[in-house]
Amino acid sequence: MADKNNIAKTKVKVPEHSIRRLSVYLRYLYSARDNSDFYVSAPNIAKELNFDPTQIVKDLSLTGIKGKPRAGYNTFELIQAIEDYLNFDKSNRAFLVGAGSLGSALISYPQLESFGIKIVAAFDIDPEKTGKLIKRVNVLPVSQMPELAKRLKVEIGILTTTAEAAQQATNLMVESGIRAIWNFAPINLKVPDDVIVQNTSMYSNVAIMLKKLQASKQS
Amino acid sequence: MADKNNIAKTKVKVPEHSIRRLSVYLRYLYSARDNSDFYVSAPNIAKELNFDPTQIVKDLSLTGIKGKPRAGYNTFELIQAIEDYLNFDKSNRAFLVGAGSLGSALISYPQLESFGIKIVAAFDIDPEKTGKLIKRVNVLPVSQMPELAKRLKVEIGILTTTAEAAQQATNLMVESGIRAIWNFAPINLKVPDDVIVQNTSMYSNVAIMLKKLQASKQS
DNA sequence: TAGATTGTTAATCGATTAACAATC
DNA sequence: TAGATTGTTAATCGATTAACAATC
Incomplete structure (x- = not known):
């Protein structure tokens, strides 16, 4: 059953909580390294980041x-x-698709490369935007995406279009062979079972923050 | 013990997972409403968003x-x-602090207002940036923050400075009476026990996406 | 050695899923 | 009424925390 398959596939099982924390530890470790700390301990990191030390030990053991x-x-x-x-x-x-203000901001986001993502080209449908450079990244017309994706073997797409343009852009990415989409558009994308969508909704963070603020006022 | 207190306070207990999902349902419900669907059911929403229907029923019951x-x-x-x-x-x-490219993108982010946040002013230390308008929002020098925060009773700060400037900006926000900080700077902020920090790290999402991509290739 | 930290196993906690009764 | 959906209670699952032995 296609639908069931879809649910299964969407939930490729990875220890999300641990991974999220590992990326936080990593950021701290970079600064420790720059600070010439040759050894770091779990209680060390825990104190600095306000985490539980045993949890850190467990998370780190994942990496072997x-x-x-x-x-x-x-x-x-x-x-x-x-x-x-x-x-x-x-x-x-x-690839980054949608060269608006959020797209430009992401291209400039510090250290994204050291976190495993290299934006090699940006795309837009607006002829006003194409043909320009954003911090050394070319903005190209979307029509060039399929061919370039195959040539450069690009598997990751960053989606920063409007909600209206998002599904169409997604379809094109999928046709181009993109396997994983980092989605910033506030919409639920429809993709084939084997394509990964990582939603980064600004709204859910707002919701959690407001709820915590309210909760803190009541105590 | 101050440290323990801090840990306790950071974890104001709210059902984060449910809240995150509720904000997703909400986004869908807006489109359903605009589509003149007067009634929606849990299996309905579930099919559309690829969620589990019983989970939706349970989440919705939270709202009463x-x-x-x-x-x-x-x-x-x-x-x-x-x-x-x-x-x-x-x-x-x-308030938004740090009127760079990410800050500008957030000011333009669609529907942020219908999700409970109204940006009433932006701040920057760079005199090049102050005195200008970004989409009807004034960019002011940081020195004006404390007075304006008190006058307008602003409790929420959005932090979009560089990592280097983030802690200082945070201190100023705290002094100004800001109670909750939505942090986009890639750094762990130090704040008093009673101030809420909502970290929105781009990196952790990248990490999870890459891990899922790897996992999907192995199956 | 003594003491701090790792690393593993067990206990707890919370969130998700399953089962099923209530109800329109 | 029959059937679909809500709503609640129980079972399962996974993640966090606690306990403690191993080790440098």
């Missing part, structure tokens, strides 16, 4: 790293282990 | 709404119930 009792983990090895586990090997080329 | 067996929920009542539950009453005024 071995730490030294008393000392902690070698900072360089730990960074390498997390980067490997999260596939941040810098070869993940991505 | 009563549905009709066989028919479902009145669309207007349901929208109202979710908006009430999530405090989207449109009176949540917010």
Whole structure:
């Protein structure tokens, strides 16, 4: 049954909570490294980030790293282990579709490359926008996407169009062979079973923040 | 113990998963309403968004709404119930700090207002940026923040500065009486126990997407 | 050695899913 | 009435936390 398949596929099982935390640890580890801290321990990180130390130990063990009792983990090895586990090997080329203000902001977002995503081209339907450069990234007409995707073996698409244009842009990405879509458009995309959609809704974060604010007022 | 207190306070207990989903349902319900669907049922929404129907029923019950067996929920009542539950009453005024490309993108982000946030002013330290307008929002020097926050009773801050400027900007927001900070800067902010920080890290989403992509290739 | 930290196993907690009765 | 859907209670599942042994 196609529908059931779809649900199954959408939920490729990965330990989301741990992965989310690992990316937070990683950010801290970069600064520790720059700070010449050669060893970091779980209680160390925990104190800095206000996390639970045993949870950190458990998360880190996912990457297969071995730490030294008393000392902690070698900072360089730990960074390498997390980067490997999260596939941040810098070869993940991505297209950005929708060169509006959010798209431009993402192209400029700091360190996105060290987090495994390299934006190699941007696309737009608006002829006003195409033919220009945004921080060394070319903005091309969408018609060039399928051919370029195949040539450059691009598997990742970042969707920053309006909600109205999003589904059509998605269809084109799928036709071009894109396997994973990082979606910022506030709409539920329809994709084939084997395409991954990562929704980044601004709204859900707003909702959670407002709810916490309300809860904090009541106590 | 201050540290323990901090941990406790950071985790004001709200059903995060349900809230996140409710905001997704809401977005769909707006389109259903515009489409003149006067009644929607859980299996209805489930099919459209690829969710589990019983989970939807459970989530919706959080808002206190009563549905009709066989028919479902009145669309207007349901929208109202979710908006009430999530405090989207449109009176949540917010300051935006850091008028760079991401800040501008957020000011232009569609429907943010219907999701409970109204950006009433933007701030920047760069004199090049202050004194201008971004889509009807004034960009002011940060020095004006404390006084204006008190006058307008602003409790929410949106932080879109660089990582380097983020902590200082945060301190100023806290001094100004901001109670909740929606943080886009890739850094762990230090705040007093009673201030809520909602981190929106781009990186964690990248990490999860890459991990899913890898997992899907292995099956 | 003593003490701090890792690493593993067990207990708890919360969220999701399943089952089914109530009801329009 | 029959059937679809709500709504509630129970079972399952996964994630977090606690406990403690191993080790440097």
